[in-house]
Amino acid sequence: MKSRKHHIAVIPGDGTGPEVVEEGIKVLHAAAAKCNFQLTFTTYNLGGENYLSTNEILPDSVLKSIAKTDAIYLGAIGHPDVKPGILEKGILLNLRFHFDQYINLRPVKLYEGVYTPLKDKGPDDIDFVVVRENTEGLYAGAGGFLKRGTPDEIAVQESINTRKGVERCIRYAFEYCRKRNKEKKLTLCGKTNVLTYEFDLWERTFNEVAKEYSDIKTDYAHVDAICMWMVKNPEWFDVIVTDNMFGDIITDLAAMIQGGMGIAAGANINPGGISMFEPIGGSAPKYTGKQVINPIAAISAAQIMLETLGEEKGAQLIEKSVIKVLRDDIKDVAAGKMGYSTSEVGDLIAEHITTQTV
Numbered sequence: 442m443k444s445r446k447h448h449i450a451v452i453p454g455d456g457t458g459p460e461v462v463e464e465g466i467k468v469l470h471a472a473a474a475k476c477n478f479q480l481t482f483t484t485y486n487l488g489g490e491n492y493l494s495t496n497e498i499l500p501d502s503v504l505k506s507i508a509k510t511d512a513i514y515l516g517a518i519g520h521p522d523v524k525p526g527i528l529e530k531g532i533l534l535n536l537r538f539h540f541d542q543y544i545n546l547r548p549v550k551l552y553e554g555v556y557t558p559l560k561d562k563g564p565d566d567i568d569f570v571v572v573r574e575n576t577e578g579l580y581a582g583a584g585g586f587l588k589r590g591t592p593d594e595i596a597v598q599e600s601i602n603t604r605k606g607v608e609r610c611i612r613y614a615f616e617y618c619r620k621r622n623k624e625k626k627l628t629l630c631g632k633t634n635v636l637t638y639e640f641d642l643w644e645r646t647f648n649e650v651a652k653e654y655s656d657i658k659t660d661y662a663h664v665d666a667i668c669m670w671m672v673k674n675p676e677w678f679d680v681i682v683t684d685n686m687f688g689d690i691i692t693d694l695a696a697m698i699q700g701g702m703g704i705a706a707g708a709n710i711n712p713g714g715i716s717m718f719e720p721i722g723g724s725a726p727k728y729t730g731k732q733v734i735n736p737i738a739a740i741s742a743a744q745i746m747l748e749t750l751g752e753e754k755g756a757q758l759i760e761k762s763v764i765k766v767l768r769d770d771i772k773d774v775a776a777g778k779m780g781y782s783t784s785e786v787g788d789l790i791a792e793h794i795t796t797q798t799v
């Protein structure tokens with residue numbers, strides 16, 4: 442029988458990260474007690490504060506230690522006193538690459554009672570998933586400067602796309618779409634009219650893999666058009682697969698139509714290894730310590746973590762409770778407008794888990 446013990450590496454990180462992670466852990470404890478599995482947590486002090494005081498970003502010893510855990514639960518990375526890019530690349534991207542988390546999974550679901558800026562659209566219309574490639578493309582860091590700082594300066598940033606990297610992402614998306622079993626429709630998001638090398642590879646791979654999935658309908662849209670349809674007809678989407686950069690951009694748009702950064706959760710997945718779960722919003726420095734930030738994005742990230750660890754029942758309990766609290770309790774999902782503090786929202790969700798019948 443599969444082990445029902447899971448060891449979680451916790452990286453609370455910067456800003457409001459620690460506050461929301463605390464609520465996620467509270468909710469995880471409630472789910473574990475209800476569904477009879479065990480969780481242990483090891484906390485790693487990484488982020489801007491740690492960097493400023495120790496000059497260390499992500500030591501090898503920490504990577505080795507995290508390698509012994511089953512999953513990573515992350516709050517937020519980003520500090521106003523640290524130059525942009527250092528922590529993002531040094532911690533977040535480094536973890537994604539080191540553990541080969543080649544899928545960035547971002548469910549986009551508008552729950553009942555949550556405000557969407559889209560007129561005349563409701564929960565039935567906004568329910569899709571973006572599968573973003575997470576280790577290649579423009580994020581690979583390939584490129585460089587020539588004659589930097591001179592009038593003849595050249596900056597090159599290359600998008601790296603390997604057949605292996607593209608194919609494993611596309612295969613994951615087809616499998617996910619089949620398992621999700623909604624419309625059974627997978628949309629490739631690209632830019633075949635301009636990025637004629639990168640998306641030639643993506644499109645050929647997509648069409649080849651599609652032959653093995655005759656039950657899945659396939660579709661294609663350019664990234665700019667996807668932005669348009671996501672606002673005009675979000676109900677057209679079931680699962681979208683795309684590269685790293687486009688995935689980054691379209692999922693911020695998607696997060697807004699599902700209610701904003703207080704709600705949006707994501708997972709960095711290595712199907713055979715250690716995955717990492719995070720709210721997709723940032724560290725929100727101006728709200729730090731104020732207990733006003735919405736912990737639901739972090740709590741939903743914990744839900745995806747349980748799903749990935751094989752704790753389906755626990756994951757379902759969390760989602761049901763999130764749905765209830767959003768529908769019946771919280772006034773507004775935005776920071777400071779919930780009608781409850783960060784920890785009270787965690788309490789409400791944990792309580793509802795405890796009192797549900799499994």
Ligand code: IPM
Nearest residue numbers: 529530533534689692707721
């Ligand atoms: C995200 C974030 C990161 C990304 C940043 C912080 C490096 O925006 O997870 O979407 O671009 O992937």
Ligand code: MN
Nearest residue numbers: 689690692693
């Ligand atoms: Mn992003």
